[in-house]
Amino acid sequence: MNNRKICFVSPNAYPILKNTCYEFAGGAEVQQVLIAQALTENNFQVSFIVGKYGGKKTEKINNITVFKSSYEYKTGKLHYVPALSDIFLALCKANADLYFLRNPKHLLGVVAYYCQMKKRKFVFSSSIDYDSDLKHIRKKESIISRTLFLYGLRRVDRIIVQTDKQKRQFEKNFGLNSVLIKNMCPLPSLMPVKESPPVVLWVGTARENKRPQLLFELARAIPSLKFRMIIAPGRNERFNKIIKEQCRSVHNIEFLGFIPYQKINKEYARASLLVNTSRWEGFPNTFLQAWANEIPVVSLEIDPDEVICKHKLGLHSRTFEQMVKDVKLLIENEDLRREMGIYARKYVEAEHGIKKISRQYIDLFKNI
The missing domain is CATH 3.40.50.2000 (Glycogen Phosphorylase B;)
Known part of the structure; x- marks a missing residue:
């Protein structure tokens, strides 16, 4: 009933x-x-x-x-x-x-x-x-x-x-x-307009299993590329402070801090790539929000049921060294990045x- x-x-x-x-x-x-x-x-x-x-x-x-x-x-x-x-x-x-x-x-x-x-x-x-x-x-x-x-x-x-x-x-x-x-995942009513030059996004919570420090290493490995970090504070105040201080010491990362769910879509809309550094996840909402905005995902370890690889929604790196290469590949290859972005939005529409x-x-x- x-x-x-x-x-x-x-x-x-x-x-x-x-x-x-x-x-x-x-x-x-x-x-x-x-x-x-x-x-x-x-x-x-x-x-x-x-x-x-x-x-x-x-x-x-x-x-x-x-x-x-x-x-x-x-x-x-x-x-x-x-x-x-x-x-x-x-x-x-x-x-x-x-x-x-x-x-x-x-x-x-x-x-x-x-x-x-x-x-x-x-x-x-x-x-x-x-x-x-x-x-x-x-x-x-x-x-x-x-x-x-x-x-x-x-x-x-x-x-x-x-x-x-x-x-x-x-x-x-x-x-x-x-x-x-x-x-x-709701699809945005407006089609995304990407920022130029491309921006790489990291979205998550300040928890150790999310490994936000790996974004700092990634940014140092590709100093010519601009990154943005959107991060909600976790329950460990000391870890929150460490992440904030370390992030601000990396010149090519823009620290945006916490952005509420209702306002975050505009950041996805203008980004070109999402990176994920987590050790544990379920099926990340960040993946769905990125794909809905035609953003491929480069994920270090997480690929739920291998959908990234099966549906060409980005790249599953598996090692940090490969992640650096994968980010460079998709930033330098605009056609491949756009193709994966189109696949990604269609996937969300069909499956989610x-x-x-x-x-x-x-x-x-x-x-x-």
């Missing part, structure tokens, strides 16, 4: 919902808001549970009810009992038929417990490859976070993944089936269009 009540548990989604400029909201939050907007247009009743943002405890934003909690996770340290208790109370207030969670992982157990107790449906959507990597979870997650995640994972009604690789990993490591639904992906979510939520 189309009037089902769906609640997204997404502590950092408020800036995207409200169109405000808090300095954190990533790809997972963007995807959930895009899904929610599609659902409201199809007569679903949609709500969000977000974290600590002040103001009224309950808000209505574009037909979406927003329940604020005291949950706060900025320092990497979580006061579990009060924060998770408040999330539990918000779940009761939302009183939805189905709950949807993408991150953080430790909330999986809380939402699963509530849904099991109240006999509600629960969907978990994996946001990054290591969600399905048991060794990584055991090594990197705290015992409380790990326990909550594994408890919840066994009790969800559906697992959604972004790639075939994630699907295989959940089956191999946990014996769990999952549903592949790709990320969605709003209508196509939202239909898959609507069918899932109606039939679960």
Whole structure:
């Protein structure tokens, strides 16, 4: 039935919902808001549970009810009992038929417990490859976070993944089936106008797994080329400061800092190339935003399901030395760069269009 009540548990989604400029909201939050907007247009009743943002405890934003909690996770340290208790109370207030969670992982157990107790449906959507990597979870997650995640994972009604690789990993490591639904991406209404001479873009968050320092090495290796860095602050203040100081010491990098999702498209529109230096990702929203603006991607390690290579959407370098060569190749070869850019936009339109992906979510939520 189309009037089902769906609640997204997404502590950092408020800036995207409200169109405000808090300095954190990533790809997972963007995807959930895009899904929610599609659902409201199809007569679903949609709500969000977000974290600590002040103001009224309950808000209505574009037909979406927003329940604020005291949950706060900025320092990497979580006061579990009060924060998770408040999330539990918000779940009761939302009183939805189905709950949807993408991150953080430790909330999986809380939402699963509530849904099991109240006999509600629960969907978990994996946001990054290591969600399905048991060794990584055991090594990197705290015992409380790990326990909550594994408890919840066994009790969800559906697992959604972004790639075939994630699907295989959940089956191999946990014996769990999952549903592949790709990320969605709106196409810009205006065709991009590229800056001359070409500019190379890096977009991400100041986290160690994103390895932003490699951009500095890349810029030093190609001193004649202009780079721009768009970077949201991470939870490690010391790392944020180090990255900012190091970036400003490289003469051919323009440091733009944080730019909200709603305003970032103009930077993609004028760039000619996107580089990615991450060690871990899911299916990066930055790739989709770049491709939608006819920008090829040069990626050091990340190529989800090898789409970059299969569809000629850029180059997958695999080593830093090759990355330097690949960037030079595409900057110097305008025809190849433009050809890949055209392929990239067509790929997003065919595989990640709003209508196509939202239909898959609507069918899932109606039939679960």
